[in-house]
Amino acid sequence: MISIRNACKRFNTPEGSVVHALQSVSLEVGNTEFITLLGPSGCGKTTLLRSVSGFEDLDEGVIDIDGQEMTHVPPNKRPVNTVFQNYALFPHLSVGKNIGYGLEVTGCPPAERNQRVGEVMELVGLEGYERRMPRQLSGGQQQRVALARAIVNRPRVLLLDEPLSALDRKLRESMQLELKNIQHELGIAFVFVTHDQQEALTMSDRIVVIDQGAVQQIGSPTEVYDWPASIFVARFVGEGNLFEGELYMDGVTLHLRTDQGVEVQLSENDKSRRSGRAVVLIRPEDFQLDPTSEPIADHAVLEAEVTQTIFVGTDFQIVATIDGGLPIKATIRDPSRTLAREVQSGSRIRLRYRLDAPRVLPPDSSD
Amino acid sequence: MREIFDRTMRRASRHALLVYSILFFAFIYAPMMIIIVYSFNANPVNMMSWSGFTFDWYRTIFGLGTKLTEQTMYVESTEQLTNAVGHSLIVALTTTTISTVIGTLTALAMARFGFRLKTFYRVLVFMPMIIPDIVLGIALLIYFVTIGVKLGLVTIIIGHCTFLASYVFIVVSARLAGMDQTCEEASADLGASAYQTFRRVTLPLILPGVIGGALLAFIISMDDLVITYFIAGVDSTTLPVFIYGMLRRGIKPEINAIASLMIFFSLVIASLGLWFRSRSSR
Amino acid sequence: MALAGTRKRVRLAGLLSPITILLTVFFIAPLSILLVYAFLEPGLYGGVVWNFYDQNFGRILGWADGYYEEFDPVYFSIFGRSFRLAITTVLISLLLCYPAALWVTSLSERWRSFFLFLITLPFFASLVVRLFAWVLILKPTGWINETLISIGMIVKPFDMLYTEGAVVLGMVYVFIPFMFLPLYASLEKLDRSLLEASGDLGAGRFKTFMRVTLPLSVPGMVGGSIIVFIPSLGNFIVPDLLGGAKVLMIGNLIEQQFLEARNWPFGSALAWMVMVAVLLFLLIYVTVVNRAEALQEQ
Numbered sequence: 001m002i003s004i005r006n007a008c009k010r011f012n013t014p015e016g017s018v019v020h021a022l023q024s025v026s027l028e029v030g031n032t033e034f035i036t037l038l039g040p041s042g043c044g045k046t047t048l049l050r051s052v053s054g055f056e057d058l059d060e061g062v063i064d065i066d067g068q069e070m071t072h073v074p075p076n077k078r079p080v081n082t083v084f085q086n087y088a089l090f091p092h093l094s095v096g097k098n099i100g101y102g103l104e105v106t107g108c109p110p111a112e113r114n115q116r117v118g119e120v121m122e123l124v125g126l127e128g129y130e131r132r133m134p135r136q137l138s139g140g141q142q143q144r145v146a147l148a149r150a151i152v153n154r155p156r157v158l159l160l161d162e163p164l165s166a167l168d169r170k171l172r173e174s175m176q177l178e179l180k181n182i183q184h185e186l187g188i189a190f191v192f193v194t195h196d197q198q199e200a201l202t203m204s205d206r207i208v209v210i211d212q213g214a215v216q217q218i219g220s221p222t223e224v225y226d227w228p229a230s231i232f233v234a235r236f237v238g239e240g241n242l243f244e245g246e247l248y249m250d251g252v253t254l255h256l257r258t259d260q261g262v263e264v265q266l267s268e269n270d271k272s273r274r275s276g277r278a279v280v281l282i283r284p285e286d287f288q289l290d291p292t293s294e295p296i297a298d299h300a301v302l303e304a305e306v307t308q309t310i311f312v313g314t315d316f317q318i319v320a321t322i323d324g325g326l327p328i329k330a331t332i333r334d335p336s337r338t339l340a341r342e343v344q345s346g347s348r349i350r351l352r353y354r355l356d357a358p359r360v361l362p363p364d365s366s367d
Numbered sequence: 368m369r370e371i372f373d374r375t376m377r378r379a380s381r382h383a384l385l386v387y388s389i390l391f392f393a394f395i396y397a398p399m400m401i402i403i404v405y406s407f408n409a410n411p412v413n414m415m416s417w418s419g420f421t422f423d424w425y426r427t428i429f430g431l432g433t434k435l436t437e438q439t440m441y442v443e444s445t446e447q448l449t450n451a452v453g454h455s456l457i458v459a460l461t462t463t464t465i466s467t468v469i470g471t472l473t474a475l476a477m478a479r480f481g482f483r484l485k486t487f488y489r490v491l492v493f494m495p496m497i498i499p500d501i502v503l504g505i506a507l508l509i510y511f512v513t514i515g516v517k518l519g520l521v522t523i524i525i526g527h528c529t530f531l532a533s534y535v536f537i538v539v540s541a542r543l544a545g546m547d548q549t550c551e552e553a554s555a556d557l558g559a560s561a562y563q564t565f566r567r568v569t570l571p572l573i574l575p576g577v578i579g580g581a582l583l584a585f586i587i588s589m590d591d592l593v594i595t596y597f598i599a600g601v602d603s604t605t606l607p608v609f610i611y612g613m614l615r616r617g618i619k620p621e622i623n624a625i626a627s628l629m630i631f632f633s634l635v636i637a638s639l640g641l642w643f644r645s646r647s648s649r
Numbered sequence: 650m651a652l653a654g655t656r657k658r659v660r661l662a663g664l665l666s667p668i669t670i671l672l673t674v675f676f677i678a679p680l681s682i683l684l685v686y687a688f689l690e691p692g693l694y695g696g697v698v699w700n701f702y703d704q705n706f707g708r709i710l711g712w713a714d715g716y717y718e719e720f721d722p723v724y725f726s727i728f729g730r731s732f733r734l735a736i737t738t739v740l741i742s743l744l745l746c747y748p749a750a751l752w753v754t755s756l757s758e759r760w761r762s763f764f765l766f767l768i769t770l771p772f773f774a775s776l777v778v779r780l781f782a783w784v785l786i787l788k789p790t791g792w793i794n795e796t797l798i799s800i801g802m803i804v805k806p807f808d809m810l811y812t813e814g815a816v817v818l819g820m821v822y823v824f825i826p827f828m829f830l831p832l833y834a835s836l837e838k839l840d841r842s843l844l845e846a847s848g849d850l851g852a853g854r855f856k857t858f859m860r861v862t863l864p865l866s867v868p869g870m871v872g873g874s875i876i877v878f879i880p881s882l883g884n885f886i887v888p889d890l891l892g893g894a895k896v897l898m899i900g901n902l903i904e905q906q907f908l909e910a911r912n913w914p915f916g917s918a919l920a921w922m923v924m925v926a927v928l929l930f931l932l933i934y935v936t937v938v939n940r941a942e943a944l945q946e947q
Contacts, residue, residue, distance in 0.1 A: 053556055057654070074656070075555040082556045092571045105567070153558060215647030350407035377854060384752045391749040392764070395771055395825065398782035401792055405785070415785060415792045437893060442812065469667040477663035480657070492668065495676055499883030502683070502898050502920045503676075503908055509686055509917065510679035529675045532668060590775050592886060597907065610777050614890060620786060626778040637773040641766065 001189045002029040002052060007061035009047055009213075020048040023213040024061070024325035029157065032204075034180065036192045038200040039210035042234065048210070049159050052191065053082045064305045066156050081155040084162045087146040090136040095145050096121075096130035102153040115318055120148040123182060140171050141328050147182070157189045161296035164199065175204050197237045201225060210232050231364050234350045236282045241328050244363060245272060253355075256280045260324040265300035279361040282353060284317070288328035289343070302351045304328055309343055318343060320351070399630055407625035414542040414620050424624035451609035457587040458520060458595075458605055462527040469528070470535025475569070477536075478543040479551075494538075495530035503530065504597035511598060518600035526598045527588045534587065542576025547639035549574070582640045586633070661763035692806055695911035705918035724902070728922070731898040734813060734888075735881035736824065738820040739874045742828040746873070750833040751862075753804070765833070771800035772826045780890050783819050784810065788889070819887040823879060829871040835869025868941050875934045883923045 005102060009022040023045045029035050037045035052054040052063060054075030062207055070078055081102070082176055091097050096117055097104075103113040121127055123142040134142055143163060150158055160179075164172045180203055183190045194200055200207050201221045209216040209224060209232075217229040228234035231242065245258035254268045256278065290301055304320035307327075311317075316334040330351050332339060336366045406425070410418035426508075430445035448465045473492060477485065495503065516522060550572065554564040570577075592607040599608055606629075632640055690702040696790045707713035709728075713720040753764045770777060787809040794806035809815055839862060885900025892898070899919060906916030 017619055055552055055555075075552070076558045076560055078558075084552070086547070086549060086551050088547060088553035090550055090553070090568055091547075101554070101559075101567075105559040105563045106559065149553075149557065288382075372803060380854065384748055388749045390765060391745065393820075394745075395670045395768070398779065398822070399771070399774060400784060403779070403787060405792075413790050414913070415788075415794070415795045472664045473668040476661055480661045480664075482661060488665070488668075491672055497879065497927070498680075499879060500925055501883045501885060501902075502905055502924050503679075505903060505916060505920055506679035506683040507675070508673075508907065509913060510682050513682055513737055518881070525675050528671060528788040532671060535666075538918060586773055586868055592777060607777050610775070610781070611886070614777065614784070618788070619782075622781060623785075623915075625814065626781055629775045629778050633773040633775065634770065638768055 001031045001033070001066060002027070002097075002191070003064040004028075004048075005063075005064075006054065007048065007051060007063065008059050009051065010059055020213045022058070022061075023053070025213070025215055026209075027208060027215065027218070029191060030226055031189060032183075034183055034190045034192065034203060034205045036194060036200040036204035036207045036211055036236070038194060038197060038207050039216075040189075041195055043210045044213040045195075045208075045210045046161060046215075047163055049082075049193050050155075052078075052157070053080055060200055077124055079152055079156045081150040082159040082161060083146045083150045085161075085162045085165060085194050085213045087134075087142050089142055089145055089149075090137070093134075094130065094136070095126065095132050095134065096133065098145055099148045099152055101149060101223050116152055117204070119150075120152045122339055123185065124148045129260050139166055140175070143167065143175065143329075148180075149282075151182075151186060151188075152252075155188065157191060158183075158186075160190060160192045162195070167310055167348060168270070172199075174204065179203065183207065184214045201237070209236065211236070222294050227359065230277055231361055233357070234260055234279075234361060235290075239284055240281045240333075241327060242361075243282075243283065243326070245277070245280075247275050247278045249362070250272055255362075257323070258326060260326050262302075262322050262324045262326050264302070265355060266358040266360070267298070270287065273360060277363045279363055280359055281359045282357060284331040285315075286353045286357040287332065287351040289339075290350040293350065296352070298355050299352050300330065300355055302353075304348050304349055304351060306349055308345060309340065311340055314327060316340065316343075318348060370411035394515055400484045400495075401582035402525050402623055406620075406627040408620070408623075414618070414623060421473065424621045425628075427621050428628075429622055443528065447604075451604050451606045453604040454520060454523075455589055458523050458527060459585050461524050462531055462588045463581050464583040465524070466528045466584050467535050467577060468578060469532040471539050471577055473532065473536050474543055478540060485502060492533050492536050494533075496533045496606065500530075500591075501597075504594040505548040507594065508597040514630060518604045519599055520600075522598045522600070527591060530594075531584040534583055535577075538580035538583060539573060539576045542573045544580075546572050556631070561596075579640070582636070586636065590633075622630060627633045661943070662916065663683065680897050683744050683917045683920060687921050689914045691912045692811060695913070703914075705915045708915065709922065721728045724919075727899060727902055731882055731900075732926075733777075734817055734896075735821070735878050735884075737817050738866060738881045738929065739828075739877050741817065742821045742825055743870060743874060743883075744830075744878055746825060746829045746832050750829055750836050753833060754836045754839075760832065761837075764818055765830075768826050768829050768833075771885075777890075778824060779823060780819055780887060781824065783815070786790070787815055788902060810891060811894050815891040815894070816888050816896050816898070819891040820877075820881050820884060823887065824877045827876040827880075830870045831876065835866045835872070839865055858862055868938050871932040871934055871937050871941075875930060878930060879927050 004025060004027045007022050007025040008020075011021055012020045013019055023044075025044075025048060027035075027048075028075065029054060037048060039045045047056055051058050052065075054070070054077075058071060061071070061078060062069060065079060090101065090244060093101065099120060100113050100117045103116060108116070119128075121130065126141065126144050126148060129137070129141065129145075134145065137145065140335060143166075146163065164175050164178075179190070179192075188349060192200075192203065201224075204221055206218060206220055207224045211232050217224055217233045219227070224237050225365065227236060228240075234240045243258045243262065243264050245256045245262075245264075247254065247256050247257070249268075253292050254266050254274060256264045256266065264282075266280065268274060287302075291347045297366050302322055306318055306320045308319040309316065310319070314333065314335070315341045316332045318332065319327065320330065320331045328351070334340075395428070405417070408414060408417055409423065410416050428445060428448060458566050469497035473488075478486065502513060503524070507522070507529070509516060511522050514611055546569075550563050550568050554563075554568045560566065590607060590609055591605075595605050595608050596611070604612070610622065610625065613619065683735050686697065686700055687705055688703065690700045690704075692698050702716040704713055708718045708720060709724045711720045753761055756764065758912040784791070788794075789806040789808065789810070791810070793809065794803075797803045797808065824888075874905055883903075884898060885904045888896050888898040889904075892901075903916050903919045903923070906912045906919065910916075
């Protein structure tokens with residue numbers, strides 16, 4: 001549907017330096033795919049979205065939409081529509097006029113226009129609001145108007161620029177589901193920009209992690225979460241304990257000796273290296289408390305001293321220090337609500353993990 | 368003791384400020400009130416010595432019959448006055464139209480585009496408002512005479528446009544600065560051409576600013592004396608220049624009536640403008 | 650890149666060309682010709698001779714040859730009077746407006762906008778008419794004299810018209826909104842909490858005013874002063890109507906060169922001197938404001 005090849009975009013800052021907003025970005029978006037551009041603010045994800053919608057002109061690279069080259073086609077001639085971050089509703093037009101705007105300017109006859117406006121209003125749950133002015137609506141309703149306005153033209157691709165960031169958490173979560181449903185119903189591709197990794201994991205078919213104008217990883221939510229391609233992705237998506245050090249083989253098991261002298265055992269797999277400097281990631285939820293000291297096959301243990309405990313509903317978070325001063329975080333399921341009594345600051349714990357849970361990442365090249 | 372002293376001082380100073388401010392606003396309005404009141408004074412010899420109520424001065428300027436004897440008729444002719452009013456209106460309406468268009472286009476360019484000469488343009492557009500009007504007036508006079516353009520309504524219109532476009536620019540720019548630019552992007556995104564976006568989104572949103580600028584241009588154009596004074600031809604006198612001429616030749620009671628009418632009309636226009644502004648900001 | 654860039658450039662050129670043409674042809678060109686004229690020789694019966702001629706400025710500034718043109722200190726004194734009257738106008742309108750502006754800022758939202766309306770309203774009324782009002786009030790048979798005579802306070806009318814005082818009064822009256830609005834704007838921006846903080850710290854009302862309000866309203870004072878100073882300096886309508894032949898200002902001198910003496914080159918030289926003075930004052934203004942802003946950021 002969308003094919004972006006080697007997109008490059010530079011900006012000149014007022015101070016005279018050059019910012020590379022996009023560095024040779026390539027990306028394919030499928031026909032009915034929900035793809036998310038994820039990254040911290042200023043990473044280039046919005047620039048990428050705006051070059052698809054036509055508001056940014058690429059310095060280099062090609063953008064095809066639906067098999068046609070669109071690189072320098074103006075925004076109004078592209079078969080994509082956008083839901084803007086601040087909604088950008090026309091303040092002087094009613095809800096109905098706002099939604100019908102795209103049909104009106106492209107010369108759709110009034111009868112058909114009314115029918116289609118009615119349809120999308122029903123789809124997004126705005127029946128009866130046709131005559132209201134945008135400023136009379138709540139944030140959530142304005143968001144729906146923006147969505148309806150963007151899909152009424154039946155774009156091949158819908159671009160969404162952090163559309164949920166202005167909503168409160170509850171509303172945001174229900175809108176996430178609704179957006180998924182609407183996408184399913186429309187059967188078109190959604191390109192969704194967000195800096196919220198939770199949102200990206202919940203909604204996407206695929207996630208594109210972007211940092212400093214370059215694609216860090218493209219993959220399904222589980223791929224990105226389970227097999228982060230870099231330290232940046234590991235840090236940005238989900239939480240993780242990162243141990244940096246030297247890999248070595250000890251007989252049949254792979255070890256990492258951290259710079260602080262802590263030994264971390266892990267099993268090798270076809271994706272990981274066996275020697276040299278590396279960073280090992282263990283997710284907090286990979287740990288379990290090991291009250292016994294019985295060794296279990298395919299598991300290893302890290303001993304630590306608890307420094308802080310945090311109760312977060314179903315889970316229990318432990319911040320601890322491994323011998324050698326290395327901080328570590330563990331998230332333990334605690335359905336019986338007993339851990340708060342048992343584990344306290346200062347107590348020593350044994351954190352057990354499966355040997356295949358740790359991931360070996362290349363060391364940070366920038367260090 | 369000290370506290371009581373402080374409180375008394377504070378109250379006294381607040382009252383002093385109030386009394387002063389009332390006098391201040393009285394100072395602003397009293398002269399105009401005097402004009403209006405004495406425009407109904409029947410005394411034909413000394414305008415400022417009250418000798419009874421009359422509408423005669425108003426009747427004179429409209430060329431209606433009065434009880435006045437021929438010697439006390441001062442307006443050269445009603446025709447001259449109406450001509451001057453007509454010229455002023457033609458000039459003001461044409462100038463307002465032209466300078467509103469030019470000022471708005473300039474404001475759009477400055478607000479929506481980045482270009483290298485922007486600072487230069489900003490200074491350039493400010494200059495006509497900054498330089499003393501007498502300098503602009505004589506510069507235009509010399510220029511028109513040098514290139515051989517006959518002085519008349521056209522030269523007045525051009526002269527007014529040179530500085531009124533800047534006033535419109537300022538007002539429209541303020542409005543554009545307060546406008547959400549993504550609305551224009553949304554419009555383009557939905558398939559509108561540049562013209563459609565301007566016509567259906569930008570223009571409606573900046574319209575209050577454009578109308579405000581136009582109103583300001585109209586009022587300044589109607590009232591401009593200095594520049595017009597230098598570049599008006601013999602037979603294209605505008606109302607301010609006409610009144611100024613009358614004043615230079617001597618004070619006459621009808622001027623009171625004309626002045627009162629002018630105050631009245633400008634107040635009506637100003638109130639209309641403010642009414643419109645309050646309506647559009649809703 | 651090329652395509653979208655071209656489209657943008659065409660649109661920008663379309664938007665900018667009207668103002669460019671207007672100001673090049675009818676603003677820059679006239680001012681340039683004015684400058685050229687200032688260095689041309691005046692013709693015998695009006696008109697000009699196209700020779701380079703520095704005697705126009707010589708007449709004013711003192712290097713006239715004394716043969717064709719004579720240096721006359723009267724021009725200096727007229728310049729001097731113009732500056733004096735313009736500065737007096739600025740100071741008086743500043744003193745008049747400051748307390749009133751301060752008072753308006755202390756009012757509620759609705760009353761504030763009402764008094765702002767009152768202060769801007771006279772701006773809509775014709776300038777000539779407003780000056781005419783003062784002629785009626787000040788002249789020997791005017792309102793003040795008639796009133797004073799009728800209540801028996803005086804026997805003979807005062808001479809109030811055609812004095813420097815009348816000219817200053819007229820200019821103050823006409824330019825009051827120009828002083829009031831910038832002053833009000835800067836006073837209104839003043840953070841109330843700052844004043845309260847100063848009061849909390851034990852500073853009296855007078856001290857608070859001197860140490861907080863006054864320094865922070867300097868940009869408004871300077872802005873208003875410049876906006877009043879510029880039209881005052883080159884004014885010729887006010888001195889003409891209220892000053893008569895006795896109180897000549899540069900504006901009158903320039904006007905005479907054009908409409909009576911028909912010495913356009915000399916008039917152009919005078920006009921350029923006014924303009925340079927105005928631009929100098931503007932430069933001072935910009936520097937002061939920039940410095941004040943830099944101070945506030947610190």
